[in-house]
Amino acid sequence: MLDDFINQFWPSTVDGLALGAIYALLALGYTMVYGVLRLINFAHADIFMVGTFAALWTVRFLDVSAVGGVALIGVVALMAVVGGAVAGGGAMLLEVAAYRPLRKRGASRLAALISAIGASIFIQQLMGTVLIHRVFGTSKEGGKLDVNEHFKKLSDVVDVGPILIRNDQLIVFLGAVLMMVALDQFVNRTKLGRGIRSTAQDPETAVLMGVNIDRVVQVTFMVGGVMAGVAAALYFVRFESTNYFVGFLLGIKAFTAAVLGGIGNIRGALVGGFTLGLLEMYGSSFFGSQWRDVVAFSVLILVLMFRPTGILGESLQQARA
Numbered sequence: 001m002l003d004d005f006i007n008q009f010w011p012s013t014v015d016g017l018a019l020g021a022i023y024a025l026l027a028l029g030y031t032m033v034y035g036v037l038r039l040i041n042f043a044h045a046d047i048f049m050v051g052t053f054a055a056l057w058t059v060r061f062l063d064v065s066a067v068g069g070v071a072l073i074g075v076v077a078l079m080a081v082v083g084g085a086v087a088g089g090g091a092m093l094l095e096v097a098a099y100r101p102l103r104k105r106g107a108s109r110l111a112a113l114i115s116a117i118g119a120s121i122f123i124q125q126l127m128g129t130v131l132i133h134r135v136f137g138t139s140k141e142g143g144k145l146d147v148n149e150h151f152k153k154l155s156d157v158v159d160v161g162p163i164l165i166r167n168d169q170l171i172v173f174l175g176a177v178l179m180m181v182a183l184d185q186f187v188n189r190t191k192l193g194r195g196i197r198s199t200a201q202d203p204e205t206a207v208l209m210g211v212n213i214d215r216v217v218q219v220t221f222m223v224g225g226v227m228a229g230v231a232a233a234l235y236f237v238r239f240e241s242t243n244y245f246v247g248f249l250l251g252i253k254a255f256t257a258a259v260l261g262g263i264g265n266i267r268g269a270l271v272g273g274f275t276l277g278l279l280e281m282y283g284s285s286f287f288g289s290q291w292r293d294v295v296a297f298s299v300l301i302l303v304l305m306f307r308p309t310g311i312l313g314e315s316l317q318q319a320r321a
Contacts, residue, residue, distance in 0.1 A: 010164075012285045013163075014163060015281045016277040016280065017274060018168075019238075019280065020278060021177070021274070021277070022176065022231050022234055022235050022238070022250075022277075023276055023277055024176060024277075025176050025227045026045070026227070027255070027272060027273050028180075028227045029047070029048075029227055030044055030255050030263070031268065033221065034264045035264035037217065038109065039109065041221075042113070042120050043094055043117075044254075045250060046127075046251075047225050047229075047247075048087065048228040048235075049127060049232070049245075050087055050127065051086060051229035052232040052235060052246055052247075055082065055232055055236040055242075058082045059075070076237055079236065082229075083236075084225075084226040084227075084229035085226075087232060088225040089222075091222055091228070092218055094225075096218070098115045098118070099116075127244040168238050176234060183266065186223070187266060192216070195212075198211055199216045200264075252297075253276065253296050256300040257269060257275070259304065259308075260276055261275070261312055265312050267312060268312035268313070271311055272310065279296070283296075
């Protein structure tokens, strides 16, 4: 086992960083909504799933086959834009339909949690039963849609000393880092970002200071949805397939990443995502690929037992301007 781990250390590290980047982007949606509303948005993973289909439809609409260079970057960028727009819009609709009526009536957090679970099942079944079947003629049971040979250049390898990096891994990592930096600057340096942080800290005082809570909450959902949509496009670049339940396991792992870094902490979500991705791949190389999910959820249990506030611990409401 140790020999396998040593031999696979660099490939596992590269794979772990690419996978962790996707986890981190998806975890940002969980952590932002929790920071503002103290709500775990379990339907967020299904917004991600919708984003993967937006990326798929973009590829099929463009009808690309073998692309490379600038054209490849352009296609990936367009997939990210479309995925972000569709997922961001879906997240806004989700907030209006599933959460805002409960907030207006002063419903309990348990009611919001149940609404989140119901919305998640609704979106998943809508995609699996209606849209996929009607648009693509694929059965709900099959549900899996593959796009083969669309990005041949993605398998090309960049040689960086002893490390071999595929193009798709590099694109996923760099794209995710750019989005993370953009989000961090948005939250810390813009007027809307200050509104998000003030609402997270003290909603009543924020209202007295002229902050529109409904607008802040909707922007929070939209931004989280955009991050999920970009993560979906990058996921599609990396794996070139999707299905109507793709968000289930990935969403749980992204939530694990958010808890690991510190739920409600934007930078903690990034740390948690990369850490979880690395731990998964290292665990796979050491124990075997069949232990990959076991490693991920063992991390969640250990964090909740010994450091429930996560690695960084500081929440969104305490972030500095």
